Amino acid sequence: MVTHEFEKFESPFKGRSLLSWISWTPEEILQMLDYSFLVKAQAKNGEIHQRFLGKTIALIFEKRSMRTRCSFETAFGEEGGHPVFLSSSDIHLESKESTEDSARVMGRMFNAIEFRGFSQKTCEKLAKFSGVPVINGLTDEYHPTQVLGDIMTLKENFGTLNGLKLSFVGDGRNNVARSLMIICSKLGIDFNIITPKELFPSEEIVHICKPFAEKSGAKIHISEEISLVKDSNSIYTDVWASMGEENIKETRIKMLSSYQVNDKLMKMTENEKCIFMHCLPAIKGEEVTYDVIEGPQSRVWDQAENRKHTIKAIMLALIK
Numbered sequence: 001m002v003t004h005e006f007e008k009f010e011s012p013f014k015g016r017s018l019l020s021w022i023s024w025t026p027e028e029i030l031q032m033l034d035y036s037f038l039v040k041a042q043a044k045n046g047e048i049h050q051r052f053l054g055k056t057i058a059l060i061f062e063k064r065s066m067r068t069r070c071s072f073e074t075a076f077g078e079e080g081g082h083p084v085f086l087s088s089s090d091i092h093l094e095s096k097e098s099t100e101d102s103a104r105v106m107g108r109m110f111n112a113i114e115f116r117g118f119s120q121k122t123c124e125k126l127a128k129f130s131g132v133p134v135i136n137g138l139t140d141e142y143h144p145t146q147v148l149g150d151i152m153t154l155k156e157n158f159g160t161l162n163g164l165k166l167s168f169v170g171d172g173r174n175n176v177a178r179s180l181m182i183i184c185s186k187l188g189i190d191f192n193i194i195t196p197k198e199l200f201p202s203e204e205i206v207h208i209c210k211p212f213a214e215k216s217g218a219k220i221h222i223s224e225e226i227s228l229v230k231d232s233n234s235i236y237t238d239v240w241a242s243m244g245e246e247n248i249k250e251t252r253i254k255m256l257s258s259y260q261v262n263d264k265l266m267k268m269t270e271n272e273k274c275i276f277m278h279c280l281p282a283i284k285g286e287e288v289t290y291d292v293i294e295g296p297q298s299r300v301w302d303q304a305e306n307r308k309h310t311i312k313a314i315m316l317a318l319i320k
């Protein structure tokens, strides 16, 4: 028998799934952040590692993606692993075959599964029935890999997360806003959602985050008032209609046009060092003006790059 000495990445999280950050402690999230900085430093040093040699990951995409797919695919491949892209038109998931059955078979063929799609329930079922780590690459409810990259970007900019205030201005009910609320309340980052009343986040997510914020000391505010952006370290926005909501786009434009992130709103922070963030893709002229996203306060390209480092770190930490 031929055996090989495979390069190992030690982590206490091997075998675990990342469906959202809800079940992760602040210390565990910070550990993931440390791994991300390590992986980024290794990439900048030009180091080549083969830590996924002989491993496979299924990348399931019901919705479109550029950053997330490319991060998973390139990060896994450059570490010697074999990623397999499966769009919903390629596989039977929830059409001809139940998710439970697809999950059980994929668990026999892959070391891990990434899922981007509509229902968080599908993601949960994949984790329950596959027996391998499942990583949520975005659902209607959560986008956990995105917000780890965002926290990394904040830490790179400010050197610390302590005392920071992040204001999300836009659709307060969406996956990115909800995930930011979770990670900020866990990590003690003050967090505002500024949005019209109709788009206030659900009671359910507020209820979930309340004890996290009480424990960390994060102040969470949800308001229609744009003046709340004062003293923010970062203004964050996202598209006004998420994937799957294309049919209500016109209504959203009407609801949110006064919440556009423009020069006037950035000045209302009264903080020249305030940075602008966006998960991308962005629709310039809708949720953000061309001047702001292309201006000196914008950090959106760093955020996009950090998707890859954080996703590599997450995969290294979870995959056995």
Ligand code: CP
Binding pocket: 064, 065, 066, 067, 068, 069, 138, 146, 279, 280, 281
């Ligand atoms: N931010 C993000 O998830 O981008 P993609 O939709 O391109 O993956």
Ligand code: NVA
Binding pocket: 138, 174, 175, 176, 238, 239, 241, 242, 243, 279, 280, 281
């Ligand atoms: N809220 C957006 C995020 C895209 C990365 C969407 O779900 O379409």
